[in-house]
Amino acid sequence: MKHNWKLGFVAGIMLLLPLALATTTFTTVNAASKTTTSKTAKKAKAKPKAKKHYLIVMGHGAGDPGARGNGTTEATFLRKHMLPQLRKYAKEVKGSTITFYNPKKNLVSDTLYHHKGSYKLNKKTTVIMFHLDAPAGHGGHVIIHKKHPTKRDRRLAKVIKKYVGLNKAYNGYSYRTNLRNCNVLRRRGIDYSLVESGFITNKNDVKHLKKNMAKIAKADIEAITNENIK
Numbered sequence: 001m002k003h004n005w006k007l008g009f010v011a012g013i014m015l016l017l018p019l020a021l022a023t024t025t026f027t028t029v030n031a032a033s034k035t036t037t038s039k040t041a042k043k044a045k046a047k048p049k050a051k052k053h054y055l056i057v058m059g060h061g062a063g064d065p066g067a068r069g070n071g072t073t074e075a076t077f078l079r080k081h082m083l084p085q086l087r088k089y090a091k092e093v094k095g096s097t098i099t100f101y102n103p104k105k106n107l108v109s110d111t112l113y114h115h116k117g118s119y120k121l122n123k124k125t126t127v128i129m130f131h132l133d134a135p136a137g138h139g140g141h142v143i144i145h146k147k148h149p150t151k152r153d154r155r156l157a158k159v160i161k162k163y164v165g166l167n168k169a170y171n172g173y174s175y176r177t178n179l180r181n182c183n184v185l186r187r188r189g190i191d192y193s194l195v196e197s198g199f200i201t202n203k204n205d206v207k208h209l210k211k212n213m214a215k216i217a218k219a220d221i222e223a224i225t226n227e228n229i230k
């Protein structure tokens with residue numbers, strides 16, 4: 001009887017042993033994962049997320065005048081009227097970093113002929129290009145990176161609509177894959193929007209652009225960064 005009881009006890013222990021081991025293992029894994037989670041949380045707190053970088057490129061330049069109209073060229077108009085205002089409001093932004101491509105240089109030729117330009121860009125940078133349209137028409141549109149406009153593209157189109165008007169031919173957006181200035185970025189997987197602000201050949205478009213340039217620049221910077229500037 002005694003002997004039998006002992007056997008039963010040992011057998012019982014042996015049956016319970018795997019269960020006990022399993023419980024121990026589970027607790028250890030759980031503790032380990034808890035430690036990892038709290039470590040990650042601490043790291044995220046200590047290192048704030050890097051600011052989103054936008055690079056603004058004023059179209060053409062460096063010997064390429066772009067389109068002509070109303071006694072000026074695309075390159076000159078963008079640098080003389082638009083660039084100073086964009087720079088002014090870019091300084092006000094807090095949540096993102098905005099830099100400007102050297103206005104004396106041309107991103108396209110720097111990329112295609114000198115292996116610089118977009119080769120030097122961080123792939124996380126978003127590029128915003130400003131241009132003026134030609135030869136004839138009215139209004140602007142946004143040339144987009146993907147088949148459908150992003151929220152940023154929609155905000156940029158709203159700015160055009162408000163101050164100059166949209167080009168009826170595109171109704172705000174145009175998805176193009178055959179433009180050199182876009183493809184130097186597209187081939188490197190860099191996100192972009194190209195803003196055609198209006199027609200340089202259209203007297204009314206140029207008049208509206210000049211008259212509203214400060215407001216347009218402010219609204220464009222807000223549209224790019226999705227941040228309100230006071």
Ligand SMILES: [Zn+2]
Binds near residue numbers: 059060066074131132
């Ligand atoms: Zn252009």
